[in-house]
Amino acid sequence: MNSVSTLRDLAKKAVNLLSRHDFARIYTHYDADGISAGAIISKALLRAGKDFQITFLKGLNDFEPEDGELQIFADMGSGYSELMSKIDADLIILDHHKPNGEIKPKKGFVHVNPHLVGIDGTYEVSASGIAYLIAKELGNNLDLASMAILGAIGDKQKFFGINGEILRDSVSSGYAEVKPGLYLPSGNLLKALKMSLEPYLDFYDKEAELYEFLKKIGLDVEKEVDDLSLKEVQKLADAIALRLLKIGAYEGVFEQVIGKKIFLKNLPVKNAICLVDLINSCGRAGEMSTALSILFGDEKALKTGLEINEKFTTEILEELVKRKKEVKEGFCIRYLVMEDAVSTSPIATIFSRYLMPDKPIVVLNIKKDGKVKVSARATEKIAQKLDLAEVMRLSALRVNGIGGGHRVAAGANINKEKIEEFLKEVDRLCCAMLA
Numbered sequence: 001m002n003s004v005s006t007l008r009d010l011a012k013k014a015v016n017l018l019s020r021h022d023f024a025r026i027y028t029h030y031d032a033d034g035i036s037a038g039a040i041i042s043k044a045l046l047r048a049g050k051d052f053q054i055t056f057l058k059g060l061n062d063f064e065p066e067d068g069e070l071q072i073f074a075d076m077g078s079g080y081s082e083l084m085s086k087i088d089a090d091l092i093i094l095d096h097h098k099p100n101g102e103i104k105p106k107k108g109f110v111h112v113n114p115h116l117v118g119i120d121g122t123y124e125v126s127a128s129g130i131a132y133l134i135a136k137e138l139g140n141n142l143d144l145a146s147m148a149i150l151g152a153i154g155d156k157q158k159f160f161g162i163n164g165e166i167l168r169d170s171v172s173s174g175y176a177e178v179k180p181g182l183y184l185p186s187g188n189l190l191k192a193l194k195m196s197l198e199p200y201l202d203f204y205d206k207e208a209e210l211y212e213f214l215k216k217i218g219l220d221v222e223k224e225v226d227d228l229s230l231k232e233v234q235k236l237a238d239a240i241a242l243r244l245l246k247i248g249a250y251e252g253v254f255e256q257v258i259g260k261k262i263f264l265k266n267l268p269v270k271n272a273i274c275l276v277d278l279i280n281s282c283g284r285a286g287e288m289s290t291a292l293s294i295l296f297g298d299e300k301a302l303k304t305g306l307e308i309n310e311k312f313t314t315e316i317l318e319e320l321v322k323r324k325k326e327v328k329e330g331f332c333i334r335y336l337v338m339e340d341a342v343s344t345s346p347i348a349t350i351f352s353r354y355l356m357p358d359k360p361i362v363v364l365n366i367k368k369d370g371k372v373k374v375s376a377r378a379t380e381k382i383a384q385k386l387d388l389a390e391v392m393r394l395s396a397l398r399v400n401g402i403g404g405g406h407r408v409a410a411g412a413n414i415n416k417e418k419i420e421e422f423l424k425e426v427d428r429l430c431c432a433m434l435a
């Protein structure tokens, strides 16, 4: 039996366990993949006549297990075997983080994770992809593939293997459309190039350079991205490739930016990357229920979400301009220590993929309560040798913190007084892995 059908069997087992319950408590991560996974599962449960309660979590460090009802953990859980073993309830984990340790369940338990069946959960399927596999076993839920596509994009995955299948499902049932184009947000061209976080083109505080950039290729600044002709798209693609080279972006970014654009016809924002940005900013702003309502088609939530997105994107772009000079060099890493900043994840991602791709980057944010949120990122090229999830897990453990994630994108939570020791250990482990 191949690994995909084994994963499907696990999804079927999850449906069996679900069938014994009329209610489920869903815990999911607060990013685009987690929110999409939560939306898929809750919609599928509603359609199956079941009730649910959904809670969005930044992580599991302060999580207190509850007993009783069926509990579903989405986009989290696999790496936290001790905590999961304490749950005295039927339990389903649908996650794509690398499992760590053995989970000893107290009651019924199904663990659906691609890593358990030899499938790469970093690139080939995300938590929302797993949620979709379960939803597909639960009923006629082909339309929910659109949300699995959002999760995959949010986690910078690739559309081959299971993700490829999910995209094909969605295209063949008429919910998604893949068009040649540029991976750019919709809307006014000037604004899209200036404000885009992915791809990040470093034009935010360089408007004169941006005008010059567009003038050189003869494009009208007032044009809408989606109205560009194929010839104009090609011209813009060439110019963007040069711009990425100029700012020193990671070579893997090029194939992601240039080539195709996914439109999701059954979701309230059709351009998939715009919707991913929107969902992510709502999550980062602590407005996860707004994000969920957007995915459920609530127009008022969409209006609120767009305002949140505009504010969040501006704050991140401002932060990047301000922080660029504050990035410090370790031996094998770069690091940035911020205080009370808006978010660590997009800052770390942009430094790692666009501005300083040659070393792993670790971004720390000291919050008012003395707790520190850490986001670490490395390019796929670096991650061939180095596993950031392990680096974060071990370094956090050393300072009584908690950490984990994926090879290319990981994180940790530690205390302020341990920053120096933590960074030293991160650098040491990175040097050891890269040697």
Ligand code: C5P
Binding pocket: 029, 059, 061, 075, 076, 079, 097, 344, 345, 374, 375, 376, 402, 403, 404, 405, 406, 409, 410, 411, 412, 413
């Ligand atoms: O928060 P951030 O986007 O940087 O997290 C990157 C990855 O690290 C996510 O997949 C998240 O679940 C994981 N992580 C973790 N344990 C932590 C913090 C983050 O597994 N303490």
